[in-house]
Amino acid sequence: MLPSGSPSVTIYTARYLVSSSGNVIDGGALLVDQGRILRVDSLARLVAEALSAEIRDYGHAAILPTFVNAHTHLELSLFSDWARACNISFSEEDSFVDWMIKLVRIKRQLEPHQVSAAIDHGMALSLRAGTLLVGDVLSYLDQRSHYRQTSLEGICYLETLGRNPELTAKAAQRMQKELAQDQPGPFTAGVSPHSPYTISADYLAHNFSWCRSKGLKCTTHIAEAGCEVDFVHDGAGELVDKLYSFVGWNEFVPKGTGLSPVAYLDKQGGLFPDNLLVHGVQLSDADIQLLADRNMSLALCPRSNDLLKVGVAPVEKLRKAGVRLALGTDGLSSNSSLSLWDEMAFAHRWFEGKLDPLTLFSMATQQGADILGYGERFGSLDEGKSASFQVVNLPQGVATNELFDYFVDPACDKQIEQVYHRGQALLSPVEK
Numbered sequence: 001m002l003p004s005g006s007p008s009v010t011i012y013t014a015r016y017l018v019s020s021s022g023n024v025i026d027g028g029a030l031l032v033d034q035g036r037i038l039r040v041d042s043l044a045r046l047v048a049e050a051l052s053a054e055i056r057d058y059g060h061a062a063i064l065p066t067f068v069n070a071h072t073h074l075e076l077s078l079f080s081d082w083a084r085a086c087n088i089s090f091s092e093e094d095s096f097v098d099w100m101i102k103l104v105r106i107k108r109q110l111e112p113h114q115v116s117a118a119i120d121h122g123m124a125l126s127l128r129a130g131t132l133l134v135g136d137v138l139s140y141l142d143q144r145s146h147y148r149q150t151s152l153e154g155i156c157y158l159e160t161l162g163r164n165p166e167l168t169a170k171a172a173q174r175m176q177k178e179l180a181q182d183q184p185g186p187f188t189a190g191v192s193p194h195s196p197y198t199i200s201a202d203y204l205a206h207n208f209s210w211c212r213s214k215g216l217k218c219t220t221h222i223a224e225a226g227c228e229v230d231f232v233h234d235g236a237g238e239l240v241d242k243l244y245s246f247v248g249w250n251e252f253v254p255k256g257t258g259l260s261p262v263a264y265l266d267k268q269g270g271l272f273p274d275n276l277l278v279h280g281v282q283l284s285d286a287d288i289q290l291l292a293d294r295n296m297s298l299a300l301c302p303r304s305n306d307l308l309k310v311g312v313a314p315v316e317k318l319r320k321a322g323v324r325l326a327l328g329t330d331g332l333s334s335n336s337s338l339s340l341w342d343e344m345a346f347a348h349r350w351f352e353g354k355l356d357p358l359t360l361f362s363m364a365t366q367q368g369a370d371i372l373g374y375g376e377r378f379g380s381l382d383e384g385k386s387a388s389f390q391v392v393n394l395p396q397g398v399a400t401n402e403l404f405d406y407f408v409d410p411a412c413d414k415q416i417e418q419v420y421h422r423g424q425a426l427l428s429p430v431e432k
Contacts, residue, residue: 009033009053010423013043014391016403018064020366020380022358024400030063032387035422040383058391061417062403065380066132066388067340068368071219071278071299071328074136075115075143077122079333082106082114096225096308097238101246103333112142119146122338127151127426129339130390130416133369133378135219135276135299135328137192141178148185151421155372156184157192157219160207161199163252168203172210179216190217193270195224196261197231197239201254201268208269217274217373219299223261223287224279225310232261262287271296276371278328279304280318281311288314292321297371300363302350303343304330316354326368327360340364341413348408357404387423392416 010032017028017040031039031046031053039046047055083089086106090099126134134154138144147156160175162168179189193199193207211218223229230237235256244253257264262283265271271294280291280298291298300313318325327347329338336342344360355363369379377386393415398406406412419426 008423009038009050011043011046011050011053011055012058012063012389012391012420013055014058014061014063015394016062016400017381018062018403019382020065020362022362022404024403026400028063030381030387030389032423035387035424037381037383037385037387040381058393058417060396061391061393063381063389063391065365066378066390066419066421067130067364068133068326068372068374068379069126069131069329069338069340070135070276070326070368070371071301071330072122072126072134072136072338073139073331073333074119074122074126074134074338075138075140076118076331076333077125077338078114078118079106079331082110095227095238096310097227097242099308099334100243104247107139112140115140115143116146119143122332123150123152125338127419128416129337129341129413130392130419131338131340132388132419132421133372133374135372136187137219137331141174144178144181144184144189146184147187150185151424151426153186153374153378154188155190155217155219156187157190157217159192159194160203161194162203163198163200163249165200165202168200172203172206176210179214188217190219192219195221195228196264197228197243200252204265204270205268208272208275211274212269212272215274217276218270218272219276219278220265220270221279222265222277223282224305225308226282228261229282232257232259232264260284260287262290266290266294273297274373276326279310279313281305281313283314283318285317288317288321288323291318291323297324297326299326299328299371300347301328301330301335301343302347303336304334306346306350307334312350315351319355319359324367324371325363326371327363339413341407342410345408345410345412357408361404361407386421388421390416390420391418 013029017025029043029046137157137159139159227238231239273295278299366379369375
């Protein structure tokens with residue numbers, strides 16, 4: 001029996017109720033009680049069964065799941081302001097390594113309060129864009145407290161890197177001490193061994209082994225740029241010539257392995273399902289098959305790849321092989337927004353239709369939630385799940401069979417009317 005007499009029972013309805021699977025209910029509605037979806041049905045049926053429920057009718061709009069940003073760096077959400085303050089500019093001629101060096105230069109000049117403000121700003125931007133679940137990488141470990149008071153949920157991956165054995169030993173101790181503390185609010189803690197080119201083989205293997213033994217979620221940047229392939233295979237190239245010289249790692253340049261970044265990661269024990277890989281642009285057919293064999297997931301960040309001019313991920317081959325895919329925005333050091341709406345719109349063009357609108361929508365909702373390990377509560381509008389959804393106004397004339405095409409329209413994110421989490425509206429009238 002439906003709890004029709006409970007004061008917390010509310011029915012939310014709009015012209016369309018949209019599922020991550022592609023199912024669209026014309027005139028559908030959600031019955032919500034105590035932050036949970038109790039029923040999904042037509043408005044008429046729910047009203048008949050819950051006579052005293054409050055009804056919130058959004059009219060000519062769509063109710064759909066909130067989004068999942070599988071890979072981002074919220075701590076960089078004020079990056080453009082910092083770059084201007086540091087008098088550092090970026091140009092079309094910059095290489096991937098040039099960008100990395102400038103990023104490091106800017107981060108070295110930051111004060112803790114600036115990072116705190118950036119995390120808060122990134123959280124607000126995410127919520128405003130309909131995102132509630134994130135896989136966020138945090139390099140400033142002392143900023144974990146900022147994840148306690150937020151409506152966002154997800155994984156806070158604590159980033160680690162280093163080549164100097166003495167310093168990486170200290171970093172490992174600090175990481176273990178940090179993870180032994182209480183969880184930061186609605187976020188679970190994970191580890192992010194940054195990449196094959198910023199962390200020694202021993203320390204990389206240590207992190208992967210430790211995460212696997214403790215059941216910790218992990219994420220690693222992999223095969224992002226051609227210079228990474230050169231570095232891992234040959235122990236040479238622009239990463240050695242520029243980045244290692246800049247950060248003082250000249251004495252720690254490793255020998256070439258003759259392997260691809262993916263094969264190298266596998267050798268260090270890094271290909272396990274709880275390690276979410278990021279980017280995956282420079283992948284061979286053998287790499288893709290290895291990822292599939294290891295049941296790996298990959299977060300794609302197409303706008304970041306475009307800005308940094310590193311290439312296009314082979315999504316058609318990845319999907320055919322069975323590699324699970326999610327979407328991420330990366331951070332605002334290599335992107336213009338934290339909006340998954342913007343990411344879907346760009347990805348549809350960038351991948352030249354190889355990812356159709358429904359697939360992109362699923363990647364930004366249920367697939368992303370599943371990959372982060374939150375699929376039982378987020379990602380769709382199913383009974384029993386968290387009442388976390390967004391309401392998007394629709395222009396006149398959008399037919400049922402045109403909805404997903406509309407969702408990859410570049411202007412769609414400007415039409416968000418409201419965002420709900422556990423049945424609570426998050427956007428104030430000023431923010432709408």
